[in-house]
Amino acid sequence: LIPTIKDVARHAGVSTATVSRVFSRAGGVAGGTCERVQEAARKLGYTPNQTARSLITSKTCCIGILLPDLYGDFYSELIRGIDQAAQKEGYHLLLSSMHSEPAEMKAALKMMLGRVDGLVILSPHFKPHVLREWLPVRIPVVLINSPTMGIEFDTVNVDNFDAASKMVSHLIGLGHSRIAIIQGTTANFDAHERLRGYRSALFKAGIPTRAEYEFEGDFSEAAGYAAVTEMLKRFERPTAIFAANDAMAIGALKCLREQGLNVPGDIAVTGFDGIPMAAYASPSLTTVDVPISRLGAMAVERLVGLLKSKDHQKIRTQVPAELVIRESCGAHPYRPFDDSVIPNTSTQERS
Amino acid sequence: LIPTIKDVARHAGVSTATVSRVFSRAGGVAGGTCERVQEAARKLGYTPNQTARSLITSKTCCIGILLPDLYGDFYSELIRGIDQAAQKEGYHLLLSSMHSEPAEMKAALKMMLGRVDGLVILSPHFKPHVLREWLPVRIPVVLINSPTMGIEFDTVNVDNFDAASKMVSHLIGLGHSRIAIIQGTTANFDAHERLRGYRSALFKAGIPTRAEYEFEGDFSEAAGYAAVTEMLKRFERPTAIFAANDAMAIGALKCLREQGLNVPGDIAVTGFDGIPMAAYASPSLTTVDVPISRLGAMAVERLVGLLKSKDHQKIRTQVPAELVIRESCGAHPYRPFDDSVIPNTSTQERS
DNA sequence: TTGTAAGCGTTATCAG
């Protein structure tokens, strides 16, 4: 039903080897023969079977992407960066996301073996050594946002520590010394690094860290709201809040507004991530722009590098994130609304 | 370097056929033999090569996803739905997005042939007959949001016409008769259907359509802003605005606010898409919730259906979209802020 | 229950 190289060869009156040479652009085929082959192929609607091709060449030109069950902006931006880089490098994507359980992830991994030349994995759950155990074959792997305790894998991480430190230093520079943090999910690596950056900036400025200023959170808007509720009960309340992500910062803003407090007048607030809504909050939210799409792109670029050269040196790449100073930290005067920030999210493609 | 079925067979002292039987769960292998094989495989770190497997079985358990260069919520929601459905059905995803030019799309298509069992394509650009020409082999295909003039492919579309019509009818029910539309990108199928729904609702209510109430747009916030600027110059200005997507509706809200007009008091506004920010706008935006993730899921489900049974009847599936009544249309009293709506978009997985 | 051997559709290695 579906034409193979043999059919084309027969119709063109040549051998399969010649047809193969034509389609693999190997050269060494006479002009006339080449045309005859292409004509026959067109007539039959022949396209080389990539599976068979990659079986013999042992190259798939595919990279496997393993993601946990994330969603929203982070997910799409990451894939965008990955896809763009992959396309530029001539690779395709075998995607498997939605993995919350180890068994699912392991199964996905198995499915990919033999189908991909390399793997990009974002797995906040599973420790590198667990992954190593699941990867019997020696296949190139790049980890995104991984704790990278050991040096078993190449990694590409957002420099959460540095950016958090810079943000808190920025607040200190604005005159704040009673700075609270609303932390991300415990045991999350990003959350951990942002906390570390917060503490480091305070330390560098000679400000002692205070346990009662380190509020728990889980990256949700509700957590930000709750943390502020708790915070306002304190006698010596902070003059600034460093939220570990934008969602919590926005929850914090909401609570502060409800309590009649002025931001940044009474209390400054900063976020982390740079979600579109941050610019649209009122006051607009000072935050850290995490270059998610570059994160994905760099992971792919590193992987392709591994694929091309048999360079077996493990590299830890840190992607820098930059501060976006807006109104909520008090560095800028308050303006009711920021510029256009809503991405065109209709069913339309990007114009 | 990488162990094959032969290596396992040799180590276990059996034939490759037996090893194959063990790993393909075909049964008919003695318990002791089975264990010996698995032990050998574990020692060697063997995993079946999926490429070789699918070459002989001519089943890949992969479906190809071809997308244009979209981004943001739409993109991630679509993939989410696709991925969930695919996983449930036991299929994997070969993804290729970022296609703005025909040549890119064609190349991507070729890359997939032989690697996938079927295709899900979202291509607002290319007409079905062009696709048919690019698909020489008879491979199952489901089109998402396609004009579907002919009946060459199965399609899964959002019922834009119906939802738009319902929304405008809702405005009419609230007493409006001078209703403007801010259209989406010309030549975009969704935009076209929403316009058709708008006109249909007016027609059904016996309200004549007026060309001067049909403003151009391109789905961008700026376009919504510009359209309202233009609109306010008119003597008999509309009492309601039906924007063809949320981004434009929010642009419209911004312009109206700047002009000192009250929404919905002076003029009602509605959107389309149901982006998260719509709930967070002030006043909160009445809109149409487009079930994007279900759109993707249904496309996959239909495709898997085609794959399993050789049912060659083409089906046009319409996914219904529902109205989300909030404040901007005037049906509800104005409250300063809606409930928590910001998704957790941090690097953290969905909790 | 197990082994032998013939493919799956392609590319690669030789000869010619």
Added chain:
DNA sequence: CTGATAACGCTTACAA
């Protein structure tokens, strides 16, 4: 420049 022919790693009749 072209054609046999042997892989690639696996599954699957068919035999034993």
